[in-house]
Amino acid sequence: MTKKMDRRSFLKASGATAGAVVATIQAEAIPLVGDSLLNDHEKGFSASHFGAVVTHTRNSRFESATPFEGDAHPVTLVEGLAARTYAEDRILYPCVREDYLKHGYKSDKSKRGNDTFVRVSWETAFDLVANEIKRVNTTYGPTAIYGGSYGWFCVGSLNNPQALLNRMLGITGGYTGRTCTYSTHAIRQITPYVGGTDESSAQPTVYPVLIEHSECIVFWGCDPINTNQIAWGVPTHGVYKYLKELKEEGKKRGVKFYVIDPVYNNTGMYFGAEHIQIRPTTDVAMMLGMAHYLYKEKLYNADFIKKYTIGFDQFKQYLLGESEDMVAKTPEWAASICGVPVEVIKMLAKECVSKRTMLMGGWSTQRAHHGEQPNWMLITLASMLGQIGLPGGGYGCNYHYSSNGVPMPAAATGNPLTKADADAKDFASASPGLSGISIKSKIKGPWDKAKMEIIPVSRIVECLENAGKEYNFDGHTKKWPELKMAYWAGGNPFHHHQDRNRMIKAWQKLETFVVQDNFWTASARMADIILPATTEQERNDITKAHTNEYIFAMKQAVAPAGEAMDDFDIFVNILRRFTAEQVLAFTEGKSKMEWIKSFYQASFDKAAKSGVKMPTFDAFWEKGYVYFETPESAKKFIKHEKFRANPVVNRLGTPSGKIEIFSKKIAGYNYKECKGHPMWFEPMEWAGSKVAKEFPLSLVSPHPKYRLHSQLNNTWLRHLEEVNGREPIWMHPNDAKKRGIKNGDVVRVFNKRGQVLAGAVVTEAIMEGAVRMQEGAWYDPKEAGKVGTLCVHGDVNVLIPDVGTSELAQGNQATALVEIEKFKGEVPAISIFKAPKIKGA
Numbered sequence: 017m018t019k020k021m022d023r024r025s026f027l028k029a030s031g032a033t034a035g036a037v038v039a040t041i042q043a044e045a046i047p048l049v050g051d052s053l054l055n056d057h058e059k060g061f062s063a064s065h066f067g068a069v070v071t072h073t074r075n076s077r078f079e080s081a082t083p084f085e086g087d088a089h090p091v092t093l094v095e096g097l098a099a100r101t102y103a104e105d106r107i108l109y110p111c112v113r114e115d116y117l118k119h120g121y122k123s124d125k126s127k128r129g130n131d132t133f134v135r136v137s138w139e140t141a142f143d144l145v146a147n148e149i150k151r152v153n154t155t156y157g158p159t160a161i162y163g164g165s166y167g168w169f170c171v172g173s174l175n176n177p178q179a180l181l182n183r184m185l186g187i188t189g190g191y192t193g194r195t196c197t198y199s200t201h202a203i204r205q206i207t208p209y210v211g212g213t214d215e216s217s218a219q220p221t222v223y224p225v226l227i228e229h230s231e232c233i234v235f236w237g238c239d240p241i242n243t244n245q246i247a248w249g250v251p252t253h254g255v256y257k258y259l260k261e262l263k264e265e266g267k268k269r270g271v272k273f274y275v276i277d278p279v280y281n282n283t284g285m286y287f288g289a290e291h292i293q294i295r296p297t298t299d300v301a302m303m304l305g306m307a308h309y310l311y312k313e314k315l316y317n318a319d320f321i322k323k324y325t326i327g328f329d330q331f332k333q334y335l336l337g338e339s340e341d342m343v344a345k346t347p348e349w350a351a352s353i354c355g356v357p358v359e360v361i362k363m364l365a366k367e368c369v370s371k372r373t374m375l376m377g378g379w380s381t382q383r384a385h386h387g388e389q390p391n392w393m394l395i396t397l398a399s400m401l402g403q404i405g406l407p408g409g410g411y412g413c414n415y416h417y418s419s420n421g422v423p424m425p426a427a428a429t430g431n432p433l434t435k436a437d438a439d440a441k442d443f444a445s446a447s448p449g450l451s452g453i454s455i456k457s458k459i460k461g462p463w464d465k466a467k468m469e470i471i472p473v474s475r476i477v478e479c480l481e482n483a484g485k486e487y488n489f490d491g492h493t494k495k496w497p498e499l500k501m502a503y504w505a506g507g508n509p510f511h512h513h514q515d516r517n518r519m520i521k522a523w524q525k526l527e528t529f530v531v532q533d534n535f536w537t538a539s540a541r542m543a544d545i546i547l548p549a550t551t552e553q554e555r556n557d558i559t560k561a562h563t564n565e566y567i568f569a570m571k572q573a574v575a576p577a578g579e580a581m582d583d584f585d586i587f588v589n590i591l592r593r594f595t596a597e598q599v600l601a602f603t604e605g606k607s608k609m610e611w612i613k614s615f616y617q618a619s620f621d622k623a624a625k626s627g628v629k630m631p632t633f634d635a636f637w638e639k640g641y642v643y644f645e646t647p648e649s650a651k652k653f654i655k656h657e658k659f660r661a662n663p664v665v666n667r668l669g670t671p672s673g674k675i676e677i678f679s680k681k682i683a684g685y686n687y688k689e690c691k692g693h694p695m696w697f698e699p700m701e702w703a704g705s706k707v708a709k710e711f712p713l714s715l716v717s718p719h720p721k722y723r724l725h726s727q728l729n730n731t732w733l734r735h736l737e738e739v740n741g742r743e744p745i746w747m748h749p750n751d752a753k754k755r756g757i758k759n760g761d762v763v764r765v766f767n768k769r770g771q772v773l774a775g776a777v778v779t780e781a782i783m784e785g786a787v788r789m790q791e792g793a794w795y796d797p798k799e800a801g802k803v804g805t806l807c808v809h810g811d812v813n814v815l816i817p818d819v820g821t822s823e824l825a826q827g828n829q830a831t832a833l834v835e836i837e838k839f840k841g842e843v844p845a846i847s848i849f850k851a852p853k854i855k856g857a
């Protein structure tokens with residue numbers, strides 16, 4: 017691909033006009049310079065959570081990534097890919113915490129975060145990890161190793177660090193894994209009881225139908241314009257075309273757009289939506305107020321309730337104040353809690369029932385104390401509106417995420433295409449999808465009997481603190497396992513978990529903490545053994561579009577930084593410290609490239625059976641992608657259309673086959689904070705609670721615009737938003753004025769759990785009484801490892817409580833009460849974006 021430039025084109029390329037200067041350069045010298053500076057750059061193909069990209073490499077340096085041609089709406093985040101490769105905080109070689117190197121698992125754990133790191137060879141690192149797995153397995157049993165390793169690791173079917181970690185730990189005897197996600201903890205637990213499916217992943221009515229039929233769209237605690245930038249697979253951003261059409265058609269047809277949110281968010285701005293300002297974590301109260309009004313005014317759809325739901329009577333008693341707390345959930349009652357004026361509550365109820373309305377629920381409302389309630393209540397409200405199963409009406413709980421609602425080719429079954437398939441009205445499949453490395457080996461062996469334990473993911477600290485004690489979860493009583501070792505690969509718990517100070521203390525219960533990452537994240541700095549992994553652009557792999565219309569090649573663009581190793585190879589090398597059979601079980605005798613080809617081949621075979629011909633692997637690899645058509649029928653999908661047409665034949669997966677406004681099952685659990693029907697429970701911290709006297713501001717912590725959680729915070733992208741080098745905190749002008757705070761000030765945000773610095777953004781985009789700080793700014797403790805110290809950069813999870821949503825879902829929270837003051841004194845330097853000092857480096 018490289019081509020030497022002749023002198024003439026050099027002159028042109030360098031834009032030289034001053035002939036005299038150029039003329040002094042020796043003709044012979046030019047090729048020397050040319051070799052290193054003027055080579056045509058290498059183009060490659062790769063992918064990420066931000067999109068598929070063409071990579072540009074020059075002189076062995078990954079210079080930039082540009083969006084691939086099929087990306088319908090490229091996002092800025094892509095620009096972080098090259099930048100992060102050379103971040104000053106790359107982990108360049110394996111390291112061990114000094115005290116751990118001296119004393120092993122008996123080390124002083126309180127030194128974590130503040131100890132010196134020592135560079136070691138890979139051989140030493142592999143020995144340490146392997147020996148520790150063996151020791152813990154023999155002394156305590158394999159379930160003393162936590163391998164849940166939650167997080168948003170890279171894309172790639174092979175180098176999936178979490179699946180690989182689980183695969184390895186399965187082969188070495190077992191581990192404690194996790195269920196649920198920080199994304200959808202509560203919604204995923206509650207909605208199967210209500211509608212028979214996990215509403216966080218169920219396909220909603222597709223956009224083309226909304227564009228044609230919807231008359232009112234309510235963005236309820238969601239920000240699809242922001243959060244669709246990324247996808248769990250690879251986004252192609254087709255959703256933005258539909259959002260644009262929805263806006264334009266909406267204008268023509270007079271569609272009403274509402275955003276119910278403490279913040280006038282990106283989506284509100286894009287659609288020019290009416291902003292209904294709501295106090296954080298009070299949505300259920302507002303929905304109840306609407307329900308009460310609809311009921312009293314006889315505006316609700318009684319036929320729908322009768323035919324398609326059960327349990328409205330129990331709910332109705334509660335609604336009218338005839339049971340439980342004996343308080344009628346009038347719009348007045350609701351207004352006093354949620355802060356939305358009575359008239360607005362009534363107006364919205366009327367608007368929703370008189371127009372074809374789509375309620376779009378986000379996940380922020382369920383990432384809160386009693387987070388089981390909002391989605392249950394949203395579905396109850398949608399049932400009262402009676403438009404579920406109609407074109408453009410009803411509800412959807414994931415329009416904001418990974419392009420849901422975009423018509424897509426469904427994964428092919430791999431069965432031969434029948435005439436009936438071809439004629440099928442919905443989801444005739446075109447794409448074979450793409451498989452990835454599985455957590456279980458195909459080779460039989462003792463590992464088939466690996467010991468397993470599971471905990472709800474966001475309860476990790478509670479687990480560490482309460483080993484052996486009982487807890488309730490989703491109708492079961494279980495015991496917390498005793499964890500001695502944790503291994504994280506592809507996740508950043510010291511970003512994603514709440515109540516940082518409590519966490520730091522609880523972490524001391526672990527004898528060994530291994531982190532495998534690309535960067536010196538806050539988690540890596542809390543680890544005993546640190547293993548450097550390659551980034552997506554430093555290795556070969558294969559992946560697919562989240563929406564199934566592409567399979568993408570991921571071709572290595574650049575050599576690994578330092579001694580970074582592919583995740584796959586790290587695990588193979590650890591297993592080499594076990595037996596040859598165990599290594600074989602892991603690799604199944606395949607090289608990395610053979611694995612990649614095997615994933616492609618499986619898709620190839622599946623597609624062929626369904627009558628779709630894919631190119632050969634080599635042709636695909638050369639081009640970078642394969643495209644699959646989306647069948648026209650997918651553009652007509654209406655959620656619950658069949659259920660509405662015939663609820664007997666197409667019953668839902670609930671015990672009654674209907675939408676369960678009352679769930680006998682849940683009622684039977686006898687939980688205090690999650691009963692048989694949706695209810696308003698006072699959250700532990702909200703504008704109306706006692707805590708608000710001391711800490712009066714309601715903090716929300718939504719997802720960041722120029723990051724994927726903590727990812728890319730260590731690139732120049734952070735300068736697009738930071739204020740004085742700190743994570744911004746949005747506050748209303750009145751709240752700022754009261755505290756003598758001006759736009760651009762560095763402020764101290766604090767509550768009983770901790771304190772952080774932030775940069776004030778004074779704006780009316782946030783309602784009075786609420787403040788907003790995005791999740792994912794790197795934790796940068798003033799005194800490393802010290803409980804209670806000031807985070808000088810703005811990690812919001814120093815402030816958020818770590819208390820389960822309820823015994824049903826045991827989910828995580830993302831809101832808190834705080835107070836803010838102007839920071840006085842010298843503003844401390846940020847140190848988190850440089851690698852720590854390392855002995856022997």
Ligand SMILES: Nc1nc2c(c(=O)[nH]1)N[C@H]1C(S)=C(S)[C@@H](COP(=O)(O)OP(=O)(O)OC[C@H]3O[C@@H](n4cnc5c(=O)[nH]c(N)nc54)[C@H](O)[C@@H]3O)O[C@H]1N2
Nearest residue numbers: 167168170198199506507508512532549725726727791830
């Ligand atoms: N307060 C508050 N907290 C929240 C949330 C909130 O809304 N508010 N949201 C929650 C949600 S929804 C989520 S999903 C979590 C996200 O939490 P995480 O997924 O843990 O956050 P990320 O920053 O994406 O961390 C991924 C890590 O994987 C590493 N990584 C990337 N590629 C590779 C690779 O190839 N190999 C290896 N070994 N490592 C790699 C990255 O460098 C990074 O450190 O945060 C949760 N926390």
Ligand SMILES: Nc1nc2c(c(=O)[nH]1)N[C@H]1C(S)=C(S)[C@@H](COP(=O)(O)OP(=O)(O)OC[C@H]3O[C@@H](n4cnc5c(=O)[nH]c(N)nc54)[C@H](O)[C@@H]3O)O[C@H]1N2
Nearest residue numbers: 199237238239243276281296297378379380718719724725
């Ligand atoms: N750019 C970008 N996109 C992302 C991610 C990212 O890190 N960066 N992360 C991805 C992941 S893992 C996930 S899980 C999803 C998360 O998707 P969501 O959980 O839906 O996103 P959030 O940004 O937390 O919240 C959405 C909106 O809810 C509002 N909100 C907060 N609290 C309340 C409340 O109590 N009531 C109401 N009505 N509104 C409230 C916020 O102000 C915000 O506008 O996003 C995904 N998309």
Ligand SMILES: [Mo]
Nearest residue numbers: 197198199200
């Ligand atoms: Mo998430």
